[in-house]
Amino acid sequence: MPELPEVETVRLTLTPQLLGRTVRAVSVLHPDVVAGPGVTPETFRERLTGATFTALRRRGKYLVMTLRAPEGPVRMILHLRMTGRLTVVDPREEVPKHTHLRFALDDGRELRFTDPRRFGRAHLLCGAAVSAADGGPKGLGTLGPEPLGRGFGKKELGERLAGRKARLKTLLLDQTIVAGVGNIYADETLFRAGLHPARRACDLDDADVGRLCRSLRSVLRQAIGQGGTTIRDYVDGRGRRGEFVLSLRVYGREGEPCVECGGPVERAVVAGRSTHFCPRCQPLKAPDGAL
DNA sequence: CGGACAACCTGGTTGC
DNA sequence: TGCAACCAGGTTGTCC
Numbered sequence: 001m002p003e004l005p006e007v008e009t010v011r012l013t014l015t016p017q018l019l020g021r022t023v024r025a026v027s028v029l030h031p032d033v034v035a036g037p038g039v040t041p042e043t044f045r046e047r048l049t050g051a052t053f054t055a056l057r058r059r060g061k062y063l064v065m066t067l068r069a070p071e072g073p074v075r076m077i078l079h080l081r082m083t084g085r086l087t088v089v090d091p092r093e094e095v096p097k098h099t100h101l102r103f104a105l106d107d108g109r110e111l112r113f114t115d116p117r118r119f120g121r122a123h124l125l126c127g128a129a130v131s132a133a134d135g136g137p138k139g140l141g142t143l144g145p146e147p148l149g150r151g152f153g154k155k156e157l158g159e160r161l162a163g164r165k166a167r168l169k170t171l172l173l174d175q176t177i178v179a180g181v182g183n184i185y186a187d188e189t190l191f192r193a194g195l196h197p198a199r200r201a202c203d204l205d206d207a208d209v210g211r212l213c214r215s216l217r218s219v220l221r222q223a224i225g226q227g228g229t230t231i232r233d234y235v236d237g238r239g240r241r242g243e244f245v246l247s248l249r250v251y252g253r254e255g256e257p258c259v260e261c262g263g264p265v266e267r268a269v270v271a272g273r274s275t276h277f278c279p280r281c282q283p284l285k286a287p288d289g290a291l
Numbered sequence: 292c293g294g295a296c297a298a299c300c301t302g303g304t305t306g307c
Numbered sequence: 308t309g310c311a312a313c314c315a316g317g318t319t320g321t322c323c
Contacts, residue, residue, distance in 0.1 A: 001315085079318085083317075096303085117315095119299065119317070137318095138318090139318065139319085150317090183317090
């Protein structure tokens with residue numbers, strides 16, 4: 001599923017293929033996937049036709065594309081949700097089922113957005129709305145800090161978790177605490193930090209927060225280095241699968257031996273999500289004999 | 292604030 | 308072989 005490392009990989013692989021390219025034609029094959037103030041499939045097509053890609057950025061799980069058009073700047077904000085794919089291909093390639101957007105580019109190639117479950121959205125902002133602070137999809141405005149950002153560290157994470165009674169899994173999935181973490185990287189982070197997913201944030205000591213922060217950042221960085229995680233649907237902007245799936249230590253490994261202690265990895269529902277962990281390496285309570 | 296749950300969707304898997 | 312039930316999970320919204 002596209003989480004921060006997958007969206008970052010899509011951004012990295014699309015950037016050289018899109019920067020400086022001009023959109024020659026746009027097809028909206030399903031009206032539900034376009035969104036934004038007053039945006040219809042017709043205005044979406046009109047505003048993007050003739051526009052040139054000038055920047056691709058990422059914020060949390062959102063991909064933010066800025067374009068320059070004769071009528072002024074345009075911003076397209078995409079969220080892939082669960083099964084969204086964004087790829088640049090040869091237009092002669094067969095158009096897959098559930099392709100909702102097609103952008104013909106001036107170099108003869110084509111940007112496609114494909115999403116079987118149709119949860120993903122392409123949000124369009126034009127003119128003054130591009131620079132407005134409150135523009136774009138709701139979730140974008142309330143995002144917490146970027147976990148790989150320069151200012152982010154143990155101190156900031158600790159402040160955001162301070163006094164919270166909710167479970168760690170819940171808070172890692174909360175995009176207003178920290179941006180970009182989903183089910184896979186929440187589980188992988190907690191395993192590497194040796195913290196049980198159902199632990200209450202307010203119970204953590206200083207060292208726990210430090211390990212949580214370091215684990216979060218190292219897991220995300222390593223996953224970006226391996227092109228993200230492909231369980232089933234995810235591919236990058238060139239159609240390649242993510243290799244971090246080979247580095248997963250608990251996600252999807254229910255019943256298999258823990259890579260640290262050899263005990264079986266367990267699965268439980270925490271925060272309404274399938275949650276994978278090693279009960280021995282991630283104890284909920286301190287072992288007997290500890291102070 | 293915290294937690295539970297439904298809704299949005301389709302495809303894949305499981306169980307009978 | 309067929310078919311129904313269930314599950315996957317990011318986000319929003321509702322309710323207690």
